[in-house]
Amino acid sequence: MSFILLLEQIFNGLQFGVTLFLIAAGLTLILGIMDFVFLAHGAQVMIGAYAAASLTALTGHFYLGILLAIPITFASGYLLEYLLIRHLYRRNHMDQVLATFGLILFFNELIRIGFGPAALFSSLPPSLSGFVNILPDTPYPLFRLLVIAVGLACALGIHLLVSRTRMGAMVRAGANNETMTAALGVNIRVLRRLVFAAGACLAGVAGMMLGPLTAVEPGMGEPLLILSLVVIIIGGIGSVRGAFIAAILIGIVDTMGRVLLPVILRSFMGQAAADGAGPALASMMVYILMSLVLVIRPTGLFPPKG
Amino acid sequence: MGVFSILRDGLARNRLLGLILAGFALFPVLSGIMDEPFWNDLAMRIMLLGMAAMGLNLVLGYGGMVSFGHAAFVGIGAYCVGISQFYGFDNGWAHIAISLAACGLLGLVIGFLSLRTTGIYFIMITLAFAQMLYFLFVSLETYGGDDGMSIDRADFMPIDLWDPLRLYYLIWAGLVIVSLLLMVIVRSRFGVVLEAIRGNESRVEAMGLVPLHFKITGYVISAMICGLAGALFASWQEYVSPDIMHWSRSGELMIIIILGGIGTMAGPLIGAVAFLLLEEWLPELMHLVAPAYAENWMIIFGPVLIGVVLFARGGLVGLLARIGGRRS
Numbered sequence: 001m002s003f004i005l006l007l008e009q010i011f012n013g014l015q016f017g018v019t020l021f022l023i024a025a026g027l028t029l030i031l032g033i034m035d036f037v038f039l040a041h042g043a044q045v046m047i048g049a050y051a052a053a054s055l056t057a058l059t060g061h062f063y064l065g066i067l068l069a070i071p072i073t074f075a076s077g078y079l080l081e082y083l084l085i086r087h088l089y090r091r092n093h094m095d096q097v098l099a100t101f102g103l104i105l106f107f108n109e110l111i112r113i114g115f116g117p118a119a120l121f122s123s124l125p126p127s128l129s130g131f132v133n134i135l136p137d138t139p140y141p142l143f144r145l146l147v148i149a150v151g152l153a154c155a156l157g158i159h160l161l162v163s164r165t166r167m168g169a170m171v172r173a174g175a176n177n178e179t180m181t182a183a184l185g186v187n188i189r190v191l192r193r194l195v196f197a198a199g200a201c202l203a204g205v206a207g208m209m210l211g212p213l214t215a216v217e218p219g220m221g222e223p224l225l226i227l228s229l230v231v232i233i234i235g236g237i238g239s240v241r242g243a244f245i246a247a248i249l250i251g252i253v254d255t256m257g258r259v260l261l262p263v264i265l266r267s268f269m270g271q272a273a274a275d276g277a278g279p280a281l282a283s284m285m286v287y288i289l290m291s292l293v294l295v296i297r298p299t300g301l302f303p304p305k306g
Numbered sequence: 307m308g309v310f311s312i313l314r315d316g317l318a319r320n321r322l323l324g325l326i327l328a329g330f331a332l333f334p335v336l337s338g339i340m341d342e343p344f345w346n347d348l349a350m351r352i353m354l355l356g357m358a359a360m361g362l363n364l365v366l367g368y369g370g371m372v373s374f375g376h377a378a379f380v381g382i383g384a385y386c387v388g389i390s391q392f393y394g395f396d397n398g399w400a401h402i403a404i405s406l407a408a409c410g411l412l413g414l415v416i417g418f419l420s421l422r423t424t425g426i427y428f429i430m431i432t433l434a435f436a437q438m439l440y441f442l443f444v445s446l447e448t449y450g451g452d453d454g455m456s457i458d459r460a461d462f463m464p465i466d467l468w469d470p471l472r473l474y475y476l477i478w479a480g481l482v483i484v485s486l487l488l489m490v491i492v493r494s495r496f497g498v499v500l501e502a503i504r505g506n507e508s509r510v511e512a513m514g515l516v517p518l519h520f521k522i523t524g525y526v527i528s529a530m531i532c533g534l535a536g537a538l539f540a541s542w543q544e545y546v547s548p549d550i551m552h553w554s555r556s557g558e559l560m561i562i563i564i565l566g567g568i569g570t571m572a573g574p575l576i577g578a579v580a581f582l583l584l585e586e587w588l589p590e591l592m593h594l595v596a597p598a599y600a601e602n603w604m605i606i607f608g609p610v611l612i613g614v615v616l617f618a619r620g621g622l623v624g625l626l627a628r629i630g631g632r633r634s
Contacts, residue, residue: 105608106609280441298427300427
């Protein structure tokens, strides 16, 4: 295992981590502030990916496609909250699970009807498909680097928004004590809708950035939903800072595990057995990590105060 | 109260459950008259899923512990049969005993580690353990890995299962035993304490009881019921793969319970009937109405589930109770 390969994998892990963070950031607020179990957040990732891929194909411009897709994801979150979700806040968690599970089935099928069951592959514009030397003689895909940059910029933006602005103070107050916040004159209903739409938008952006890297297909959001739930739990529900740290951690552990474990296993078992067991064990590592965290700290690394 | 009076009392209180069980007992007569042997197959699947859901309902509905990993116990139960056969061990009764022991032990360990957490954290840690087991079986090439392993119909001496109808009644008998067992448990002191813990854990503690002991015991019993369902599932499907433990299967069990009615005796079984019948009939219905979209029946199924949440509080059992109440 060379140093360069290791560095490359750390970058890949970082890239996957920031993508997970974009999905988890909105979800942790939805779970934390609204106490709402929203399983269809993965569908928002899918909607973002499909919107970007189809608009790019339609307009012929990658950037224009992304630019047009962002408002669509925001609108989809806003509408979903207005049409259905707001009627479910007062219900118990189990009702929310059933309803949002129904939403997953609906959205996946809607996409399947609209775009067909096969995966869409979107190609990158020439300006983004090159390589950059991150160290002398160490080329790394430009687009992945861009994903890391966008992810970190979004993380900084969310941090500033939540901790420095009036809006963010309202969101934090809402997370702490919703009734008291409403009594102070904050329109909690509008606040919820905006948080929901912003969360959908961030998840959509994650989908847009995953599009050129993976297959865009119906049901692509659910594995990501499960992983971002893991991120939220490790970080502490409702904590954006916790979600960021946990997302980077999970991204790197997952990526490194996939590369390193088969190599390590190969040193003391047969090649075939190691190649069979390696990926599965790597997938287990994320969950082992989460249960270790929860056994030691039952409310995650950064439980919100209050 | 003695066990028999509890049973009599339980059957009187759960006429709906008794009715469904009687329906399943008589069902093969109907499918025999209609000459549709496939119907029995579907009914067996409904009973097996219903049994697993009833097991989960003990912790989810009565105990208020939302376990998102119970498909793992169903899977372990099924794999116990497959692995026993792999080593040339063929007795079906022994398979069931092994499944029960393995799931009980596993339930004890997972319950002990998970029940320190509550709420959404508990949901996620049970999911984590189920995922670990899922990936463990994906990686075990000896037992088929991703592809799974085929299973011969086990030897349930003195019952010879060559006739599928005998397997049907074996599963039915399992379902009846589980139902009676749950009736007794829910009405017992243990069951009352379990429900009290769901209501207010600190008050139960203040009464001098240790909630954790009751929760773990409930978790183990529920895991064992799912193990039984899994062991019978293996005989029915004659095949087991890690897919049976996938997280979406755990989700399916939860959906079935919520659809039928959480924390009710008949809910999980009614939920299983509704879930699998919708799965079976919606494609055919779509085929009649809009043939081009017959494969896209989930576009209807999803909104139906949302509709149940919005308009049928308490699931189908709640809906049935309201209809019954209006009539009388």
